Every structure is written in structure tokens, then in C-alpha cells.
Amino acid sequence: MTYHHGNLKQALLDRAAEVIADQGIEALSLRALARDVGVSHAAPARHFRDKKALLSALATEGYLRFSAYVTNAAEQAGSDPVARYNAMGRSVIRFALTYPAYYATFNHPDVTQQADEDLLKSHKEYMEIVLMAAAEAQAAGWQPDIDPLVLMAFSSAAAAGAANLVTNRRGSDIFEGRDMEELAAQIINLVVPPSSQLCVEKRSPST
Amino acid sequence: MTYHHGNLKQALLDRAAEVIADQGIEALSLRALARDVGVSHAAPARHFRDKKALLSALATEGYLRFSAYVTNAAEQAGSDPVARYNAMGRSVIRFALTYPAYYATFNHPDVTQQADEDLLKSHKEYMEIVLMAAAEAQAAGWQPDIDPLVLMAFSSAAAAGAANLVTNRRGSDIFEGRDMEELAAQIINLVVPPSSQLCVEKRSPST
DNA sequence: TCTTGATGTTGTCAATAGCAACATCGGAGC
DNA sequence: GCTCCGATGTTGCTATTGACAACATCAAGA
Numbered sequence A, B: 001m002t003y004h005h006g007n008l009k010q011a012l013l014d015r016a017a018e019v020i021a022d023q024g025i026e027a028l029s030l031r032a033l034a035r036d037v038g039v040s041h042a043a044p045a046r047h048f049r050d051k052k053a054l055l056s057a058l059a060t061e062g063y064l065r066f067s068a069y070v071t072n073a074a075e076q077a078g079s080d081p082v083a084r085y086n087a088m089g090r091s092v093i094r095f096a097l098t099y100p101a102y103y104a105t106f107n108h109p110d111v112t113q114q115a116d117e118d119l120l121k122s123h124k125e126y127m128e129i130v131l132m133a134a135a136e137a138q139a140a141g142w143q144p145d146i147d148p149l150v151l152m153a154f155s156s157a158a159a160a161g162a163a164n165l166v167t168n169r170r171g172s173d174i175f176e177g178r179d180m181e182e183l184a185a186q187i188i189n190l191v192v193p194p195s196s197q198l199c200v201e202k203r204s205p206s207t
Numbered sequence C: 001t002c003t004t005g006a007t008g009t010t011g012t013c014a015a016t017a018g019c020a021a022c023a024t025c026g027g028a029g030c
Numbered sequence D: 001g002c003t004c005c006g007a008t009g010t011t012g013c014t015a016t017t018g019a020c021a022a023c024a025t026c027a028a029g030a
Helices: A008-023 A030-037 A051-076 A081-098 A100-106 A117-139 A148-167 A180-191 A196-203 B008-023 B030-037 B051-076 B081-098 B100-106 B117-139 B148-167 B180-191 B196-203
Strands: none
Touching: A008 A030, A008 A051, A008 A100, A051 A081, A051 A100, A051 A117, A081 A100, A081 A117, A081 A148, A081 A180, A081 A196, A100 A148, A117 A148, A148 A180, A148 B148, A148 B180, A180 B148, B008 B030, B008 B051, B008 B100, B030 B051, B051 B081, B051 B100, B051 B117, B081 B100, B081 B117, B081 B148, B081 B180, B081 B196, B100 B148, B117 B148, B148 B180
16 A cells, blocks of 8 residues: 555545435545545545535536536437427436435535635536527427526526425425326426427417 | 523524524534523533434424415415415525525425424425415416426425525526526516416417 | 655644533422 | 422533644655
8 A cells, every 4th residue: 555545536535425425415524534545534635625625526526427417318318409408307306316425515505605616617517508408499499588598597496406305305295105206307397398399289289 | 690591492593593694504503502692502402402403493493484484475465376376486585585594404404304293394384385375376277287296396396496596605607697586586487477367378379 | 866746644722512410490299 | 388300501521523733755857
């Protein structure tokens, strides 16, 4: 074992993601992280000024993956821009379930209440991807009269809210017996129909 | 000053709300709370098993106020069920801005990942209020073909997402120069139109 | 070889959460 | 009025944690 770890920064981020995923974000401790990675308790300070910085870095990494994830979902969905946008919405839910650690950082006060330049950049990049996709869906007939930025905010808000619903372990028994993932998908469908065909139908139901 | 505080439990909750509102939920400490209220560091333990319990209690109180708040908003909005539901949505945003401390607890892991009986009850009560209002809006022509529970989840998700957008201090400069509160209102309008008139128009735009 | 900067270690401090033993109050029952 | 007792608050303690400072080690280039 060398004196230098070699890749401590990434090792810490990886381990942090694991810990958050199975013990919750509140259980995260820099010292425990250092122990787990086999390094002394002050070593993380070389890479992260403080705990917030680590969470921010994790969130930054999360948004990068998030961008890739939704982009990929759009590509898988084919060429209909509305179907693509719907698929992106569904992928938000899947992402939250697949990478709970990253998703948890997105909502953590240390991340939401502060600005770190890298974080802002990766977050903005994500939103721009969504914004462009929203504009394309509009061009294909979805909500043509609304400001694209408002539409993007609306979709993001709904998707984020749905993801929260699904990731909350507190079982609101009002949803007793429901498949929460299915519920989330239905929410997405209320935001954007699954195909542009349905946009047209919606606007002139008499046909 | 008496030996017994008299109303320590409520005093702690009130002070906690203040601290959260102006220093953030991460800055909350039971000991500081005890100091501020003029009581010894272990006194809070008599009323709250631990920090999570205090946050849960605060969230419970928050949901009770939340219920009253949206109910009041509906009453102020008149008799059109759709307009009432729209007003309730807007009131969610106002609530988040007016009582940031309560709103912050709603999204805190200690609250979202665990179940405390009182909390579940007050949260369920809130959701039932929204559910009933959604059903009434449906009866007045809003989204008549959708499962009311799905509609309720959709509206809640979108409203919560919009509220998060507005309460996040991290200025995503993609919204540069926007009035975030106005943006949130526009989001609500995409969920439910401001009056039942607009539902009909939406469904048959040819008229 | 010497220097330099990056990285990791050891030691330490203040703040905190949570526990236990004790003190004090105030009301219920006599 | 008195006593007991449970509820409430206090004091003292331990372990954990985040953060800092001084030092050690390594790699690479002058």
C-alpha cells in the first residue's frame, strides 16, 4: 500500500454514494468515509474544504450523470419529440430510484441553498437539455402557446415532485396498495402525453 | 423565573422555526435551542426523544398549518371549484415562502424517510383536503377522465416542485431576471386553469 | 541533490447528541 | 395541611464529529 492513495477524491465520492444509498444522507460522516477508504481522518480535507463541498461535488457528479441519463432515455425513445420528452420525464423517476444517493444530494439544503460554480454549471447544463427537449416537443404540437422556459420549469417541477413521492419511504397510506412507480409514470403522462398524436387529439376532442 | 418553564415544548418548536428560517435547517442544534430558550442542555430530551423527533413535531405542526392555509385560500377564492383548486395551488407557493421553516422540514430526510404517527396523520389530513378539492374541480370540468388520486398526486408534485424552485437560494441563472413567484404561479396555471371556464375552452378550442 | 508542491498523518479543540443520576416543583390523595 | 410521586429541569459525563495546525512523505523537475 502506497503512502499516497492515488485516487482518494473519487474513492471518497464513490464511498459517499454507497453510504448515502444504504444509510441515508444524514448518516454521512467525513471521518467514517476516511476510515472506510483506509485513510486518516483529516485526509479528505485535502480534497474537500468541508462536508458541504463534498456534497456539492457529489451533486455535481450527479447532475452530469443525470444529463447523460435523460439524454440517453430520449435517444431510446425514437424520433417523435413529444414521445422523447415523455421518456425523459419517466427517466427522471428511474434515475431517482436507481441512484438514490445522487438524487438525495439534489434536495439537500447544503446543496440547494448554496452555489458552487461547478455545481451551477452542471445543473444549468441539465436544465438546458430539458429546455431544448421541451422546445422540440412544443414544435411537435405540445402546448405550443406557452413560454418554453415556463414549460420546462413546469415539467421539471412535476417530475421532481413525482420523484420525491416515489423516493419517500414514509408510507403515506393514502396511496396504500398503489405501485408508486406506476403512479409516477401517470403523473408524467399528465405533464406530456406519450406521443404527439395525443396532443392533437387533446386539442380537438371532437374529431 | 420558575423552575419549570411551563411551555418548553412549544417554546422549543417556535425557536426552532425561527432558527431554521434565518440560519437554515442544518444549523439547528438542540443545545443552542435550549440555550436560546433559557433552559439547560438536556431539558429538550424530556419533550423530544431526539433531534429527529423535534423535526417531526415541527413538520407535524407545519402540516396542520398547511392544511389550514390552503383551506383558507380555497375559501377566499369563491365558489368555482376549479378556481378554488387553482388558488390552493398558489397558496402552496405562498406558504413555502411565508413559512420557510415549516416547508424545509417537509423535505428533510429525517422527516421524509421516517414515519411518526402524528406526522403521518397530519400529512394524510392535508392530502385528503387536496384530494377532495381535486375531485370537486373534476366535477366542474377539470380533467374529468383521470383517477382523482393520480390528479391529486400530480398537482401536489407540481406544486411542491414549484415551491422548491422558488425556495432554492441557489440562483440557477437560467431563470435570470425572472420573478420566481410569478413563474411558480404560471406553473400552477398549467396544472389547473384559473377558472372552470377555461377548462371548457381547452377541451373544445374551436368554439 | 535540493527544492517544491501535493498529499496524507497525527494531535488537538470546540460543539454536539445522547445518557444517567440527581434536584425541584406541583398536584393528587389522605 | 401533609406526604408522596410523577413530571420537568439540571448537572455531569462520554463518544462522535467537523475543522484546524503542524508535521511527514512522496514525486518530479531544476
